Amino acid sequence: MAMVSMSxxxxxxxxxxxNRYSGxxxxxVNKETSTTVGVRVTExxxxxxxxVLTSPHGSEAEIYLFGGCLTSWKVPNGKDLLFVRPDAVFNxxxxxxxxxxxxxxQFGPGAIQQHGFARNLDWSVVDSDNADGNPVVTLLLKxxxxxxxxxxxxxxxLYKVILNSKSISTELIITNTDNKPFSFTSALHTYFSASVxxxxxxxxxxxxxxxxxxxxxxxxxGKEERDVVIFPGFxxxxxxxxxxxxxxDNGLGDVITIKNTNWSDxxxxxxxxxxxxxxKDFVCVENAQIGNVQLEPQQSWTAKQHLSID
Numbered sequence: 001m002a003m004v005s006m007s008x009x010x011x012x013x014x015x016x017x018x019n020r021y022s023g024x025x026x027x028x029v030n031k032e033t034s035t036t037v038g039v040r041v042t043e044x045x046x047x048x049x050x051x052v053l054t055s056p057h058g059s060e061a062e063i064y065l066f067g068g069c070l071t072s073w074k075v076p077n078g079k080d081l082l083f084v085r086p087d088a089v090f091n092x093x094x095x096x097x098x099x100x101x102x103x104x105x106q107f108g109p110g111a112i113q114q115h116g117f118a119r120n121l122d123w124s125v126v127d128s129d130n131a132d133g134n135p136v137v138t139l140l141l142k143x144x145x146x147x148x149x150x151x152x153x154x155x156x157x158l159y160k161v162i163l164n165s166k167s168i169s170t171e172l173i174i175t176n177t178d179n180k181p182f183s184f185t186s187a188l189h190t191y192f193s194a195s196v197x198x199x200x201x202x203x204x205x206x207x208x209x210x211x212x213x214x215x216x217x218x219x220x221x222g223k224e225e226r227d228v229v230i231f232p233g234f235x236x237x238x239x240x241x242x243x244x245x246x247x248x249d250n251g252l253g254d255v256i257t258i259k260n261t262n263w264s265d266x267x268x269x270x271x272x273x274x275x276x277x278x279x280k281d282f283v284c285v286e287n288a289q290i291g292n293v294q295l296e297p298q299q300s301w302t303a304k305q306h307l308s309i310d
Contacts, residue, residue, distance in 0.1 A: 036128040038135030038163075046090030051125060053135040057165030064099075066092055068123035068139045068159050071099035073168050075309060081256060083193040083282035085275075095119040098191045098282075102159075104174070105151055105184035107288055109216075112150040115189065118157065121146060126158075136162045143177075154178035167308035174302075176295035183295070187267065187288035188305055194283045196270055198251025201229045201285060203243050204266065210238040231283055234272040238290055242266035248285050254309055261304040263287035 044050035044064055050071075053061040058076035063069065074080045084098030095101055096119070104118040113120075118141055127138035141157040154177040162169040176182060192199075205227050210219035213234055224239065242265050248256045267286040271279050293301050 036135065037130040038133070039128040039130065039137050041125065044090065046092075048090050048092070051137050051139075053137060053161065053163040055135060055163050055165055056133045059163055059165055059168075061161065061163045061168055063137065063139070063161060064090075064096060065123050065125070065139070066090075067096050067101055067119040067121070068141060068157075069096045069099050069101050069119065070161060070168075070170070071096060073163075073307070075166055079193075079252075079254070081193055081250070081254060081307070081309070083191040083278075085191070085278050085282075087277065092120075100170070100191070101189045102157075102172075103185075103187040103189055103288075104157065105153075105155075105182075105186065107185040107187045107290060110185075115187075116184075117147050117150065123157075123159065127160075131162075134162055134164050136160065151182075153180070153182040155182070164308075166310070167306060169304065169306045171302065171304045173300055174293075174295065175300040176297050179297050181294060181296045183292040185289055185292060186303070187286050188263075189284060189286050190305075190307075191282045191284055192248060192250055192256065193252065193281065194248075195251035196231050196280045196283060198249070199231055199283045200249045200251075201246055201268065202227065202249075203246035204229055204239050207239040207242055207266075210240065212236040212238070229268065231268070231270045234274065235268050235270045235283075237268050238288070239266040239268070240264075240290065246285065248283070250283070257306075257308045258285060258287070259306040259308075260287045262301070263289060263303045263305065265290045 038054050040052050041049055049065045051063045060074045062072040064071055071084050072080050073082045082099050088097040102118040103115040106112055106116040123139040123141045126140040129136040138158055138160045143154050156175045156177050158173040160171040204224045207224045209222045209224050212219045213236055244260055246258045265288045267288050269284040287305050
């Protein structure tokens with residue numbers, strides 16, 4: 001179970017920074033809007049608003065407000081280390097398939113829709129900063145009629161994204177704004193660009209595993225004995241109590257260090273022939289919280305992810 005941090009007031013966004021802007025919310029974008037140095041809101045695929053972060057070092061990231069989905073992370077050499085599937089649609093009729101979708105308040109199947117509703121809703125921009133040349137944006141999602149129809153709780157989700165020259169960091173803060181407790185599970189369903197035959201992950205040896213390959217509803221328990229985990233075919237495996245740092249070799253010449261704080265588990269996924277058009281071009285390495293987090297009213301839970309290359 002992940003550590004729960006107490007908060008008797010909602011998280012305060014008024015951090016002391018330079019070149020800051022707060023209070024923005026966009027349902028649609030008619031023209032490009034600059035908010036802070038290195039942060040702009042513009043029109044993306046399907047005329048959906050997206051936030052573009054640009055660092056002076058040449059790195060760039062894109063986050064769609066629909067789903068709060070980080071769809072692109074380009075490092076200074078221009079290579080995009082994230083992957084968006086060719087069947088992705090940008091029409092709000094289904095979640096954006098690729099990048100870093102949110103799974104909240106449910107990871108996987110369960111009482112409500114697959115992976116919850118956070119990836120199906122519009123988030124809003126509530127804060128943007130530029131600290132030492134690193135653009136920062138904070139998105140907000142709150143409960144509404146759609147979420148209440150399937151999960152009848154008041155909540156606030158804040159999602160901060162920080163772009164550096166060779167790294168991108170995220171911080172997710174879930175706060176219970178209701179007068180009754182609730183529990184949830186969550187994950188960042190990260191798609192990395194990869195050559196699946198050359199991709200591998202280090203750091204998972206010794207973890208307890210739940211392998212969903214044969215029967216997703218009845219996973220086989222095991223233990224990871226390999227120093228290097230590869231993707232030889234269909235892979236859908238949960239690693240419980242995973243370490244806070246992993247290395248992904250994407251098979252394309254990049255080694256990505258994946259660090260996290262308070263994401264308790266890791267999920268590896270590649271659909272293989274179930275997604276014949278593109279499975280060779282990506283792997284998913286997901287920071288996740290598989291076990292329930294229980295929050296009392298006004299209590300918060302925070303989890304961070306840091307992706308970097310050398």
